[in-house]
Amino acid sequence: MALRGLFKKLTFIVGGFCFFPALYAESALNMPRGVTPVSRDIFDLHMLIFWVCVVIGIIVFAIMLYAIIFHRKSRGYKAAKFHDHITVELAWVIVPFIILVLMAIPASKVLIKMNDTNHTDQTVKITGYQWKWRYDYLKEDIGFFSNLSTPQAQIQGKEPKGPYYLLEVDKPLVLPIKQKIRLLVTSNDVIHSWWVPQLGVKRDAVPGFIHESWVYIDEPGIYRGQCTELCGINHGFMPVVVEALTQADYDKWITGHKQQAQQAQPDKTWTKEELMTLGEKSYGTYCAVCHQVNGEGMGDIYPALKKSKIALGPIKKHIDLVLHGVQGTAMQGFIDQLTDDELAAIITFERNAWGNDTGDAVQPSDIRKLRKGDES
């Protein structure tokens, strides 16, 4: 299937790329035109400079080809003697310079527009984590993590890959259309980069610094992108998904999100089965990339949990490790990233899966107590 698509594409490139500019511009071979004023400006600049380059290339290569075909020794062509020509040499300093100046003018205009973060309607803070994104809506007091939702089994080739393989998350960033939204981008650990091609936004997330950008989306839809700065092992596995909604849908989403937060039952006692079910799911999202679905880990950096000292040892130490991580290793603390329910479920799962049959069940209330203890 892939190969047949390939042949189709090859004919498409040969035909489309050379002779039908309009065709080329609309295909997936090219940069998307996008759904924001900025992304469209960028696209136009890109096509302009592309055609400038194509024309320069064609002229240079055509002259060269002419010489290669006609000025051959094997054709008995005798070499000319010239090796200097002031006018010509000046001309090809001046002409390219003028082309560049003409190019620089529209580029500067777009750039200045892109940097104008004034008069925004609301602000979303984007924080990069190894290896997920966190979104905080500063006006609404809403914040959540956004994780890759492609199952490990698809990555390992044990399951067929879905249509949005590696470009899907559990909770997308939801934004309203027709609003100028200010994005504040930062990072919690290493440098990441937040990129959505359709929006024409790419911004490095630098730990300790907050950089600004903005977006104004014209059409509702789901727009997908990825982290574009090497940020460690799972750099390829931290996609960005933005869901753009109309104002009415967006308002509904906001209220729905707030209600959900209120409905949580803090004092419920969970059965072990409930914990194991949620635990397996959450483990798959947050832990399996490193410690693997089978709990066997990867080499020395990502130790096995199956039959491990931690998972079979004292509960308190296990909980502490998951909450706070281990300094100087790849193990991060999850206290701020996960809910009490999720933490309790994951720890219960780790202590009972893969033949770690400790029989322990950790309750969300246990985690909550520890959390409070930490704060006092």
Next chain:
Amino acid sequence: MEYANPWQRIMRWVTTTNHKDIGTLYLMLSLVMLFIGGGMALIIRGELFMPGQQFIDPSFYNQMITLHGLIMVFGVIMPAFVGLANWQIPMMIGAPDMALPRMNNWSFWILPFAFTILISTLFMNGPAPNFGWTFYAPLSTTYGPPSTDFFIFAVHLMGLSSIMGAINIIATILNLRAPGMRMMKLPIFVWSWLITAFLLIAVMPVLAGAVTMMLTDRHFGTSFFNAAGGGDPLLFQHIFWFFGHPEVYIMILPAFGVVSQIIPTFSRKKLFGYGSMVAAIAVIAFLSFLVWAHHMFVSGISLGAELFFMYSTMLIAVPTGVKVFNWVTTMFRGSLSFETPMLFAVGFVVLFTIGGLSGLMLSIVPADFQYHDTYFVVAHFHYVLVPGALFGILAGVYFWIPKWTGHMYNEAMGKWHFWLSVIGVNVTFFPMHFLGLAGMPRRVPDYALQFTDFNMVATVGAVIFGFSQLLFLVNIIKTIRGGKPATDEVWEGAEGLEWTIPSPAPYHTFQTPPEVR
């Protein structure tokens, strides 16, 4: 040469101060590294043949891209050009040897140790360096694996070697020219190396500074690159690219020089615009210090900085254009023939120009917001480094190897090597433009399904390109061992002092300086 025992045979190479021996050593090291770094490239391309994890995990993938980059830059391209400089500069300017022969020996013999240390990190407990060849902080400092310290030491050694080599080249060119060899009569290859050597002296200490700051951040509690301690991760990028951008020209200027020797030879016509060629190299070298932040357009630098670095980067297109136009004009109305060195030189001009044009596209800051850190960039810099720098080296080796060995290489095999390489390079790297534009980030071990087709094509191309380099290896070995004897002049249109001495070049040449008219 006759040796009493094998020990003497080895010690001859260890203790040699002869520029030809040292040139050979550099080129041999580079050849070995080419196959190591190339093997890593094939591992990378193999993993990327299809979406999903194939045979290496993401951790090992990151180690591969890091070492592939470091080895190709510091282990292949740079030593190969120093090797060519060692062999050719004394012969081209009529000098008996390099100005500082003992230092020359040192500057080579540091390198095998540096690369042993670097490659040994693969066999250590814990991962080898896994932060990319650009080793951005804090991924390489706070989050770097323990082997990072070995990487830092290796980079220091490479820097030391490069600085010593550069000092030697400058001293040789400025002091040991034959009588009558005025500066504006220098062969263009010598000019290109003179300017490159100044670039090396200017920026290698900056690299050394960057890795030293990393070291103290890692172990001595400083916070140069750590915001929590009052530092700035972007400071690292400024320092790195202040080294890194001139470094790019360090890897390409000598190739300009090689090609500027070869094209006139096989066009049987003088180089067009010698003066403007020299000026263009000097201008490019100067501008290379003023464009570093174009690698950081999306990192959050200010609008003013973005505008400045956009204009300065666009400006580099002017002297680069002059070079390309001059090469084409040299060929125009020449009497062309296409032996292997000329094929590689013409391939260089065409494909380097494509890389240069995509570079011009990258300089447009708003567009760079979409291109940055995607496969478009990977395509761009591989076009300037593989059919650019590497083709320059291959062209130079085919051009001069008859002089070095006294034998002609196998022309048919050379032509096969060229055509397979050209096809392989384009099949590998051209589709990467499309991948980048369609949204595939660089340095990812796995990708979304819509990128599958072009990745498959690229992998097929990489296999073709990789294995066709074996032809080069075989051809070189056969040429060293024997082959049709080369004349002193070797090429019909050859001009310059190196073609006046016998082939193979005697162990000592120009002990009495030649007179240059």
